[in-house]
Amino acid sequence: MSDASPPANKADKTPADDAPEPIQHGPLGKALADKGLTLEALGDDAVGNETLGVACADLLGVAKALRDDGFDLLLSVSGMDYKEYRQSVTHLYSTKTYQTVTLKTDAGGDDTVPSLVPIWPAADWHERESYDLMGIHYEGHPDLRRILMPIDWIGHPLRKDYKEEDPRLVWNRR
Amino acid sequence: MTTASPAPELSLRDKPGFSDLQGVTVEHGLNTQDMVVNIGPQHPSTHGVLRLVTTINGEIVKDMEPVIGYLHRSKEKMAEGRSYFQYQPTIDRVEYLSSFYDHYVYVTAIEALADLKVPKRVEYIRMICMELNRITSHLLWFGTFLLDLGATSPFFYAFREREAIFKLFEDITGARMMYNYFRFGGVNADAPPGWLDDVRKVINELPFRFDEYEAIANKNPIVMDRCIGVGVTSYQDLLDYGVTGPSMRACGVAQDMRKTNPYSCYNEVEFDVPTATEGDVYARYKVRMAEMRESIRIVHQLLDNMPGGDSAELRKLEKEHAKVAEEIAAAKKRVTVAKKNEEAPNAADVAKMAEKAPELPFDYRTTGQKVNLMVFKPPAGEAFSMVESPRGMLGCYLVSDGTPKAYRVKWRGASFSNLTILPSMMIGNLYPDLMAIFGSLDIILPEVDR
């Protein structure tokens, strides 16, 4: 939908005859890798947005490079729960080249991911939401507290293992 | 509201640069006291359940913090327990003023995941619905914006036109606001016969109505005084807060997904992206008013070029095709089991006939690939699809693990980001400017809280 490159080649998804090849960097990933940044190529998503895996330690560097490349609009920060680990997914948009790029950062054992607020102030509320619903801690966020749930809520509702076990909750169960 | 004002912690004159406020000079000799006003959660002009904890000094806003979440209905959690089709009706409620857009991002994400082809007629119907929905959304905005400024009549006028368009929606989807109409690879049902003419009738009328609105509001000195130079934002501010949509276009940047990343069939229609450079409330007003006219222009082109034309003609065509297909089937049957006293048709002729048999073009259909909604399973993968909703970029991040239920659905609501800029626009302005500025951002709380 929103890419200069043609839609994702589905060959990446369906297994080829032999063992799946390692996914190659797209044009953006290649450009970033050439700058000496450590990235993992994750191919394109179904719509055709390039997806890059970035480790926690490299996130700020990659983010800065992307912002300097023209990705000036932060669309969203989504928390993902893959049961074993949490992941922070950032969608960026370039108002110069009209491309969208996805950054995926696996949180460490303590569910901590560096905050992107110093680079895109727009990340503020999105990271608060991700913290609130998924329990990912954003290191360096100026004001990390709950945003959608009440401030005294227990647990992070979007986690897969979340149970409504707050004893204060009384609602009409049929 | 009944608690006493707290003691001032920070006097007005301690705050640096406070006297440089736009158009407002503060008498430093006065010993004034700050007052915290809780605007909302229930307030006539917060357009939903939003609470703005505002510190004011006299009428000047010193600080503001939006408190959201009063309308949180866990739409993202709901996706985990429901199949794709089962979840679909609930997303009408994410942004109920233009819910065709919600459906469109959701449906296109799934179509991208499952690699479904969509006929052109479907895209055209979807585009008509979406553009009409943009008009209804902007109309509601126009009415409530002027109501916030204090004018009552335009609200009713806007609702009158909105009602006419809702009637069209009711005709095609069966509902006035909660449509649940788009499907994976198609739409729920074809437009009813004569619907295209009805649409044409309504949108032919609209420009005259818009002229009336503009006669009332456009150059009204009170509207101009309250809007011009109020809530000015720079393009960099908007980027910093992730604000998109008409607010961004009011800063002179023609950022419109319909132009920059043409989805659906937007590269087949001709339209302009209205922009203004001032970046104030008035610029946003003008941009939205111009966008409604552009939407009408788009709908006119779509109506003229609709593949298959009106559904009455299409039904006739379908019937003819069905008749031919029946004849061929009968002939084929006769080839194999010829009756007594009857000459069996030549098998080669029948084959040629079958070859030449007209088939309804793919573009004319209202569903692409048939999808069994009960057991629909897109392959594992993820998609982030976006659309230019009336409020800005609306995104849906959909992760599928190959089961009938979505692993994760994340909504990127335009209002959620647009709301973040409000405090920085408000600080230093007057309290009544809040209504103009907040109104001009066109925020809808269900989309913020989801």
Add this chain to the structure above:
Amino acid sequence: MNPYNLPNWFVWLHAQLGFNVADPGVQVLLVLAWGVTLFTLIAVVAKAAVVFMVLMERKVLAWVTQRKGPNRVGPFGLLQTLADGVKLLFKEDVMTPQQDKFLFTLAPAIFIFPVFVLFAFVPFTDFLFGVALPVGALLVFALSSISVIGMVLAGWASNNKYSLLGGMRSAAQAISYEIPLVLAVLAVVLFAGSMNLLDIVEAQRGPLGPLSWYWFYITPLAFIVFLISSIAEVNRIPFDLPEAESELVSGYNTEYSGMKFAMFFLAEYAALFVMCALTVVFFFGGYNSLLAGVALPWGGTMEATLISTPMIPMDGEMMPLGVWLQQTLHVPNLSWLLDQLEKISWMVLKIYTFIFFAMWLRGTLPRLKPDQLMGFSWKFLIPLSLINLFAVGVQRFWAYPNNSLDTLFNSITTHIPFLIVWAVIVFGGVGVFCMLMSRQLNAKTRKRFAAPSA
């Protein structure tokens, strides 16, 4: 001064009943009795007027928005306001413990009392009025500014921040708009030569018909300033900041319910009625008919009403219709009665025209901001009314140097120098003023536009 009027009639009635009206003690009692009677009368008249105005407002707002308005209670919804009133009467009177109970209860009374007193000053006809004081015009505005104390009290005593803001706004607004209001009326007083409202009405009868009413004859500016200020004075859109519902929920009366709210509601509409009545009295010829003062072809001029103007040829001379009817039907005082009725009709018609205008404005215009509201008064209306006052002074001095009111409408030749002065001062002075104003406004706008943009 017409001795045949309601207060005098009241005294006469008591003299007929055997009271010694010359006795000072009896006079005091009479004044008190008249006060009670008058207040009762006014309460009835004001409530009847308000009941009709509320319905009219809802109907007018419905018509301009293509709706039908109230049409459920009674024929055409005529009883809707009564039903609302009964509802308010039976509603719970909510008061929170945090409120200052005494002031909270006092505020509606302070708000409504001066408005009702103002009714006494309105000369509906030269018979039907409560009091006609030589300082009427002054007292009217002195009284009307008391109401605002009620609003401020209500805002303060409610212990609600919206109410407080509304109360403070109303105080600022009242102070700002009293000045142009009084300055505009000062021009009228200068021309009429009296502050008595009856005299002002009588003085507006001139050979130009409606054009010799003061809205045109002094300068239209005075009228415009008065109209705008009076709308601001009664807190109607576009100046309804004290109760701006999109900002302050309901402003100073947010916390009020039941009968206390009804009193605010009643007083607001009554104030609108009185303000429109004063507009008519000062600028629209009061109870004078449309043609009052116009020269008749057969000699003489039109009287205040059509019915008492000699227009029917009878035995070689012209006779008023009323007198003719009285003679034909042999009903005593019929002529006088019809004359009064026509005067009331003219008055009410004119008042409701202005009330309709206020409602029409409400349907059209948005609301100003407080700083714009203040700015509009101090930077625009007050200078404008000062210019106007100066112009009126010069007019008065040049056109009528001997300071004789009798020459005012003597002949058309006296109007020629007057009209020249009128045109030069009004168009010249005001034109220059407007140019200066717009330059200033535009400069401000330009500065605002210089704010950062892409």
Add this chain to the structure above:
Amino acid sequence: MTNEPSKSQHIEAPADDNRVLSGLLEIGRGLKTVLSHVGREAVTLEYPEVLPDLSVRFHGRLCLLTKSDGTDLCIGCKACARVCPCDDLIQIEMHRDGDKKPVIDQFTIDMGRCIFCGNCTEVCPVDCIKMLPDFELADYSREALVLDKYDLTLKGEDADEWRRTHGLAPSVT
């Protein structure tokens, strides 16, 4: 796809003309426009007396169509219950008789929780559960909003009429 600079229609800032006089004129224009609405026909719908003109596809009260002879059309497949976004909204009790034919014992829908999305009508394989252009569902208790099979069923001729108006084959046997 395209990176070409987007075409934009630029809106000029309002001109700096004489604000005082033009302002008065514009207020007059607004007043005129508002007053011009007075003669027009009111758009108010006087609801209880006049019912709104509803579309054929209107999403209203749910109903169960029957065959033309009045017997049950529902085959108890529970597809409707499975696609319903509201939990346990549609409840079906059924058994099979001697010929393995389905017999619907009870069919309840809680209209108090229905969101009128129309999902159930779309997946029904026999076009049995459908929607009526009826929105007057208010009642005095929540229990009264739970419609059972008797309340829902649209009998023979009515069902045929429904099918006729919606372009389906009128008689189903």
